Amino acid sequence: MMDWVNLIGILSMALAMAIMLGRLFAGPSLYDRVLAANSFGTKTVLLLLIFSLMVGRADGVDIALLYALINFIATIAILKFFRYRSLEIALAQMSLRRAIDGEDD
Amino acid sequence: MEFDWTQLLDYALMAMLLAVGIAIVRLRNLFAAVMLMGVYSLLSAAWFVSLDAVDVAFTEAAVGAGISTVLMLAAMLLTAREAEPVKAARHWAALVVVSVAGAALFYAVGDMPVYGDPNSPANSYVGMDYITSTPNEIAVPNVVTAVLASYRGFDTFGETVVIFAAGLGVMLLLGLRGLKKKEEQK
Amino acid sequence: MEILLLIRDIASIALMAVGIIFVLAGAIGVVRLPDFYTRMHAAGVTDTLGAELIVFSLILQAGFTLLAAKLLLVGFILFLTSPTATHAVANAAHRAGLNPLLSRHQPPHPRDAGNGEAP
Numbered sequence: 001m002m003d004w005v006n007l008i009g010i011l012s013m014a015l016a017m018a019i020m021l022g023r024l025f026a027g028p029s030l031y032d033r034v035l036a037a038n039s040f041g042t043k044t045v046l047l048l049l050i051f052s053l054m055v056g057r058a059d060g061v062d063i064a065l066l067y068a069l070i071n072f073i074a075t076i077a078i079l080k081f082f083r084y085r086s087l088e089i090a091l092a093q094m095s096l097r098r099a100i101d102g103e104d105d
Numbered sequence: 106m107e108f109d110w111t112q113l114l115d116y117a118l119m120a121m122l123l124a125v126g127i128a129i130v131r132l133r134n135l136f137a138a139v140m141l142m143g144v145y146s147l148l149s150a151a152w153f154v155s156l157d158a159v160d161v162a163f164t165e166a167a168v169g170a171g172i173s174t175v176l177m178l179a180a181m182l183l184t185a186r187e188a189e190p191v192k193a194a195r196h197w198a199a200l201v202v203v204s205v206a207g208a209a210l211f212y213a214v215g216d217m218p219v220y221g222d223p224n225s226p227a228n229s230y231v232g233m234d235y236i237t238s239t240p241n242e243i244a245v246p247n248v249v250t251a252v253l254a255s256y257r258g259f260d261t262f263g264e265t266v267v268i269f270a271a272g273l274g275v276m277l278l279l280g281l282r283g284l285k286k287k288e289e290q291k
Numbered sequence: 292m293e294i295l296l297l298i299r300d301i302a303s304i305a306l307m308a309v310g311i312i313f314v315l316a317g318a319i320g321v322v323r324l325p326d327f328y329t330r331m332h333a334a335g336v337t338d339t340l341g342a343e344l345i346v347f348s349l350i351l352q353a354g355f356t357l358l359a360a361k362l363l364l365v366g367f368i369l370f371l372t373s374p375t376a377t378h379a380v381a382n383a384a385h386r387a388g389l390n391p392l393l394s395r396h397q398p399p400h401p402r403d404a405g406n407g408e409a410p
Contacts, residue, residue, distance in 0.1 A: 002352060005304050007110050009345065012311045014117035016318040021121060023321050023330070024144065025128050030136050031384040032327055037140050038376050039321065039334045041170070042369065043314065044147050046345055048154055049365065051114070053349050053358075059159040061361045063166060067150070068365060070171035072372035074143070077175045079383045081182060 006054040013047040034078055041071035111155075118152045133188045135181050143174035160249045303351040310344030313337045326392035327384060335377030342369045 020043065023036040045064045052060025084093070125148065129141045146169025153162035218225035235252055243251045253261050317337025324330045346366035353359040 002300065002303070005307055006352075009307055009311055010111075010114050011117070012315060014114060014121075016314050018117065018121055018124075019315075019318040019322055021124060021144070024137070024141060025132075027137070029327060029384070029389060031380055031387075031389060032330065033137055033140050035327075035331060035334050035377070035380050036321065037144060038380065039317070039338050040144055041147060042338050042342055042373055043318075044151055045365070045369065046314070046342055047151055049346065049349055049362065051154060053352060054111075055157075057157070057159065058358055058361075060154055061358060061365065063150070063154060063159065063162050065361065065365050065368065066163065067147075067166045067170070068368050068372065070167060072376050074171045074174055075376045076379055078178055079379055081175070081178050083383060083386070 003054060006050050009050045010047060010054065013043055013050065017043050017047070030082065034075060038071060038075045041067065041075075045071070115152070115155055118148055118155065122148050122152070133190065135188055136178075138188075139174060139177045139181055142177065143170050146170040146173065160247075299351050303348045306344050306348035306351070310341045310348060313341030313344065317341065325395075327389060328381065328391045331377060331381050335374060338377075339370065339373045342366075342373065 017040055020036050020040045024033055024040070027033045027036060045068045048060050048064040048067070052058065052064070122145065125141050125145050129138050129145065132138050132141070146165055150162045150166040150170065153159075153165060218227075222228070235256060236248055239245070239248050239251045243255050245251045245254070314337060317333050320333030320337070321330045324333055343366055346362055346369070350359050350362045350366070353362060
């Protein structure tokens with residue numbers, strides 16, 4: 001009986017992912033798209049978790065864990081890119097700040 | 106006939122893959138295309154889990170959805186943000202070639218063994234040999250790791266060298282400097 | 292003992308149902324709401340809460356094994372990173388100058404309402 005519940009959970013996650021794709025295709029500003037991509041990633045993590053429990057393979061939980069972390073890091077990296085416009089400026093600002101404040105170990 | 110309800114998940118994932126693929130081609134805003142490519146890799150990783158290929162899904166999620174998206178964004182920031190519009194009628198020859206190749210691939214799928222067949226050639230000769238001799242010769246419980254790291258170790262070694270050389274070449278071409286040394290500021 | 296298993300099953304089904312309702316409501320909200328900041332509310336709040344409820348439902352299903360410990364870890368990570376990512380997106384949008392949609396109704400300016408009246 002729990003298999004049916006898990007199956008309904010999986011299909012609902014797939015439906016939510018398909019709905020979120022609509023905001024990715026439309027979405028006038030780039031922040032709309034970043035938000036939709038982050039949310040899509042969270043829903044994929046949930047889909048992988050429910051699927052792993054349903055099939056009985058324990059490895060899927062490892063993949064879900066990995067992807068939850070990567071999703072977060074990729075979202076922050078994309079936002080940092082759009083703030084600094086390139087990687088060099090971010091690195092230069094870091095070294096400048098370290099030079100002004102003085103490095104204390 | 107008993108309908109396998111988990112096939113609905115496969116249909117849903119493949120339909121989303123098709124929709125995302127069409128959207129990547131048709132969108133002109135390059136940032137949206139890069140995000141959609143990340144989403145495409147993510148859907149592929151979910152589909153690989155559905156097909157019971159867990160190691161491939163690991164690699165796809167880590168590389169495709171995480172690193173590749175960020176690298177493509179960095180490349181996009183060095184170039185343009187919008188793609189120029191392309192007239193579809195100019196590329197009729199490409200469409201013909203792709204259609205013929207696609208039709209040939211679909212025709213070839215009919216000759217492949219049934220999914221999960223234990224008597225297929227891939228599972229009978231070398232595959233069975235790996236599965237039976239991995240617990241004896243190599244003490245790693247995962248057969249895929251044993252094949253990649255030990256039985257086909259030179260292959261993995263070559264791949265590592267190639268990727269390292271490519272990364273070095275790109276960094277030299279783009280001229281990325283590191284952080285300033287501490288001694289220069291004292 | 293049987294009654295405990297029954298309670299566990301019912302609790303798992305209830306948590307999963309409420310979690311699915313939240314996630315679907317959030318997804319529909321992101322598509323239908325008019326402005327970026329309102330969509331951020333829909334995506335950020337419902338994603339975290341729905342995800343935690345579904346993870347708790349799966350923990351109840353998994354019993355007292357290593358799998359439950361890993362699920363607890365995933366739940367903890369989602370609890371920490373999902374609101375942080377939402378806040379980061381909103382902060383970046385605000386710093387970049389994306390203005391919120393304040394009102395759709397524009398009351399007529401006093402200079403347009405009639406001839407030569409003092410505002």
